Amino acid sequence: MGKTVLVVEDDVDLIGIYKEILELHEFDVQTALNGKEGIEKFIECNPSLVIMDGDMPILDGYQAFKQIKGIDKDANVVIVTGFSEFEPKNIEAIKHGLIKVISKPLGVDELLALAKKYSEINV
Template sequence: MYRLLNARSNLRGVGSMKSTARTIPAEDMPTATEPAAGGNKKRVLVVDDFDDAREMYAEYLEFVGFEVDTARNGMEAVEKASEGEPDIILMDLSLPIMDGWEATRRIKQDSRTRDIPVMALTGHVLAGNAEHAMDAGADEFVAKPCLPQDLESKIRNMLKPSKGKVRGG
């Protein structure tokens, strides 16, 4: 297993991507968790146009007990959200065809998908981007790079039923 960290610069005229992989000692690896009571795995939709990041997060989340679907752009995310009924969506914001902000808006405007929590998982870390994501309807904002185990913890916290707000399933 490896960790892949990536970041993107979104400044006009400036662009960079940094990826790094490293081996993690076996004793530091998490152990797979059992599905929720009744055998129902929570469903996560991972939306990212960067293949390595999407695959790395998907593989890790499957390893720790989630059922995972993926999308490469915002349009695909909107379609998969309404068809697959995920329990949570991890949404990159810089996506082709339809960006993550617009995809999140559409998901939150649709009565079939509005209650699905959306976590903006992005390299957009300039001032105002978290507020912009929340204005679009994101429930949480997480800056990349984010270690997979930290992401897992945030997902599990977001999926805990809260008083008066329980998603079907």
């Protein structure tokens, strides 16, 4: 598929913003409101990139990341968090294949750069 981006975020307003920006640049955007839904959507749509909030109800971004990597060890996942990238859980996730930890807020330029970079891999 190549141009599909999965946004997993419990803030519906933020999902709307990410979705609008990415769709304006011709990305197919799938969304989920928590980590459990994110895993289900990942299996469904096989996105080129997953942008996931670190702190969500039901299943947080770190738990969902681990499960996604168990499904596809080559999955491209970015976690957006209010915590420092040097937090132990972020360092641990990077050791296990997390592409990047981004401190909130995720800017438009960085969002598009990530989406473009990881869509090219699978096109």
